[in-house]
Amino acid sequence: MNFNNKTVWITGASSGIGKELAVQFAKLGARVILSARNVEKLTEVKATLKGDGHLIIPLDLSAPEAVLTQVTDLLHTLPSIDILINNGGVSQRSLFLENDFNVYRQLMEVNYFGLIALTKAILPSMVARKNGSIVAISSVAGKVGSKFRTGYSGSKYAVVGFMDCLRAEVAEHNIHCLTICPGSIKTAIAHNSLNEQGVAQNKPEESIENGMAVSCAAEKMIQAIANKKDEVIVGQGLSGWAPTIKRFFPTLFNRLTAKTNYR
Ligand SMILES: NC(=O)c1ccc[n+]([C@@H]2O[C@H](COP(=O)([O-])OP(=O)(O)OC[C@H]3O[C@@H](n4cnc5c(N)ncnc54)[C@H](OP(=O)(O)O)[C@@H]3O)[C@@H](O)[C@H]2O)c1
Numbered sequence: 498m499n500f501n502n503k504t505v506w507i508t509g510a511s512s513g514i515g516k517e518l519a520v521q522f523a524k525l526g527a528r529v530i531l532s533a534r535n536v537e538k539l540t541e542v543k544a545t546l547k548g549d550g551h552l553i554i555p556l557d558l559s560a561p562e563a564v565l566t567q568v569t570d571l572l573h574t575l576p577s578i579d580i581l582i583n584n585g586g587v588s589q590r591s592l593f594l595e596n597d598f599n600v601y602r603q604l605m606e607v608n609y610f611g612l613i614a615l616t617k618a619i620l621p622s623m624v625a626r627k628n629g630s631i632v633a634i635s636s637v638a639g640k641v642g643s644k645f646r647t648g649y650s651g652s653k654y655a656v657v658g659f660m661d662c663l664r665a666e667v668a669e670h671n672i673h674c675l676t677i678c679p680g681s682i683k684t685a686i687a688h689n690s691l692n693e694q695g696v697a698q699n700k701p702e703e704s705i706e707n708g709m710a711v712s713c714a715a716e717k718m719i720q721a722i723a724n725k726k727d728e729v730i731v732g733q734g735l736s737g738w739a740p741t742i743k744r745f746f747p748t749l750f751n752r753l754t755a756k757t758n759y760r
Pocket residue numbers: 508509510511512513514515532533534535536538556557558559584585586587588607634635636637638678679680681682683684685686687689705708
């Protein structure tokens with residue numbers, strides 16, 4: 498697929514994977530729409546992008562109904578969206594027995610309902626043109642469970658299920674649906690992960706610090722979009738292999754998970 502002059506809307510574009518996807522898509526000649534909450538950071542990212550015509554649309558995915566209204570009202574003023582990348586998200590590092598209930602609400606609002614709201618706003622215009630790609634950044638945590646991630650994994654499994662069903666529904670309209678499940682990628686995700694009270698833990702984590710470089714991850718994600726894949730795992734080492742190990746050795750995998758303290 499040639500991305501020249503395509504319009505790519507990326508959520509979570511103020512940091513990490515979303516920011517790097519924006520940089521790489523702009524290099525490939527695409528016009529990028531950047532969304533997240535932090536407008537200052539989005540402005541900094543936009544200033545680094547190659548080419549013209551990039552836009553900033555601030556969105557707070559934790560208010561999905563507002564996202565749906567805001568984007569539905571705005572869409573006719575924007576260029577046709579060729580690719581939507583639902584990347585914005587938040588993780589978690591806390592035990593079920595210690596979590597406030599609110600932690601689960603926050604994770605589902607941002608990672609699941611926020612993604613559905615934006616997809617609901619944009620997909621009809623793709624269906625009308627019989628062309629477009631909907632991309633969801635789930636996680637390896639959407640394929641396997643581990644300690645400290647009950648809310649995060651639940652939200653990312655939900656994304657995988659949503660995308661599998663959506664793919665089946667919109668195939669007849671020539672819409673491509675790709676689910677990307679990253680393993681550990683070196684970004685600010687651990688710092689921004691929610692603790693038991695639902696606030697950012699502000700701590701690094703070894704597996705993320707030693708994870709795949711974000712430039713390499715974004716390159717693989719763009720390849721998967723170009724090749725119109727249905728689902729890909731993007732990760733190295735154990736974080737990349739975990740879904741395969743679980744598939745073939747589920748009992749062993751579950752026993753090891755119970756003994757592992759990846760925080
Ligand atoms: N890094 C990894 O190892 C890894 C592994 C698996 C999956 N993922 C997934 O990859 C995606 C990107 O994560 P990342 O690693 O790049 O982490 P990151 O550096 O923390 O970036 C997260 C992005 O999501 C945005 N975001 C968070 N809450 C939001 C909200 N309420 N409304 C709108 N935007 C919001 C943030 O922007 P603002 O704060 O400006 O709103 C930021 O741009 C996430 O969905 C994550 O679950 C990452």
